[in-house]
Amino acid sequence: MAEVPALTEAPDTRGLLRRAGPFLRPHRRRLAGALGLSLVESAALVGIAPAVGAAVDALLARDGGAFAAAVALLAAMVIGVAVIGRLAATTLADAGERIVRDLRERVAERLATAPLRFLEAHRGGALLQRATGEVAELAMFVREALPGLVSATLTLGLTVVLLLGYSWELTLAVTAVFLAPALLITRWFARRAGAVFGAHAEAEAVMAATFTETLEAREDLRATGGLPAWMARFARDNAVAVAAQRRTAAVENRVGSISLVEGAALGLLLVAGAWLAAGGHMSVGAVVVFVLAARNLFEGFGDLSQLAGDVQTMRTGLARLLDLLTAAAPPPRGDRILPARGELAAEDVVFRYEAGEPALHGVSVRCAGDDHAGLVGETGSGKTTLSKLLAGLYEPDGGRVTFGGIDLREVPEEEVRARIALVPQDVRTVAGSVGDNLALAPGEPDRARMLAAFEALGLADFAAGLPHGLDTPASDLSGGERQIIGLVRAVLADPAVLILDEATADVDPVTARRMETALARLRKDRALLVIAHRPATVELLPRLIRLHAGAVAGP
């Protein structure tokens, strides 16, 4: 079996910046501008302490001029922090929002073009959680945490530089008492957090998947009395998510112990500063600078440890998004062009859903340009699987599917869609009107073309009978009515091959017969492959292909 790329539950969070590089690159100027502004803001913030120190020394020396200059500098710094800080935060948040918007679009595009096998191999809710929940977390981080994170990091770095400039001995003491233990706690957090936050995100995704499935299957579950069992399953998933949340909260709380270290370091600073000032080794102003700057250091570290949880959630979410983008990538395809009409052929096709017995083994069928054939066989014989292979929705594990002699894997996806249309039994519509759904056909058909397609299929009275015509909400349609819309949508694409997988099974027999006769007449040079259980559906067709246990059983 061709390896179906699978999502990783807790993907690696190492090298994230490098892997996210392609998404950051288009915004590098805006990001650089925002970082530059943050740097100026942090420099102004860190500069407040020396300005206060200079004012204290000028006051003690009774130097009015120096005092006034220091106070003016202080005022400029305070105003600078307020004004530039605001500008830096909004610029940074704006750049972040743009990056998140790009990511969101890329994820939506990936899921829309992901191989069918990939989508089928994953729970819908889990994909939804990554595509919406994880992106929402990122957007929140960018808005609420990122500006504070950048500013705290820069302030911390500049403060250490400032302290070293005043007294390396005292800086060393503060480092030993505060920075070293604080860094140890932060490192412990970084080590523990990856697994704990990954497990939390995964538990949330499982819960979302179960919830989505409950919603989708709500009618069946109610009708069959399966709701209590399903609710019990949801409760179990919910309990696992709550336990995972508790573990992340516990890890985050342990980081809070940094405040104890902070108290010890401040005490040491005051004692050592008083001793140094009394001994004439340092001016009182310098001690004031040290105490104030150390507060910056503690606050910066405090802010960072507060944000550590947010950062880890962001890293986990980003890693899960990048994992989705990688795993859902469609396999590379060629750029060959298909002829307008041609023979569709499966040549010795093998296909496995799972390791073991293949669903199809060595199936060869040919459908010439004007061939009209029925595909029949018992339940589970492989009809739907073969139809998806013929429509290029699955790639075969062995053999090949060709149109006009060209392997479908060598052709861009849009090219295949324009030539081969598949109408499934369960036609899904998107939110909007009947017209909105028909407009999704290649070439964006207008209303006149839509009505002409109904006419050509002998369904003009059906279209006229819709309560609001083409403006009827698609959600109001019955299963059979959706099948008709699916068929009209496929015909609008004017494909060379039309494959109907039980596509008239839910339509009343008279309408079904009318549609099939109209289809057979529609174009002489169009191939038609009709999959059916009921003999009546295919009895008008000149040829039958019979499948049995994943192989062609002969006519």
Ligand SMILES: Nc1ncnc2c1ncn2[C@@H]1O[C@H](COP(=O)(O)OP(=O)(O)OP(=O)(O)O)[C@@H](O)[C@H]1O
């Ligand atoms: N998504 C899937 N994952 C795993 N196995 C699958 C999947 N879809 C189909 N199968 C298996 O592949 C085999 C062929 O299924 P397929 O749906 O192609 O048969 P079918 O002839 O169309 O059946 P039916 O007449 O009931 O629609 C069956 O054994 C089925 O259980």
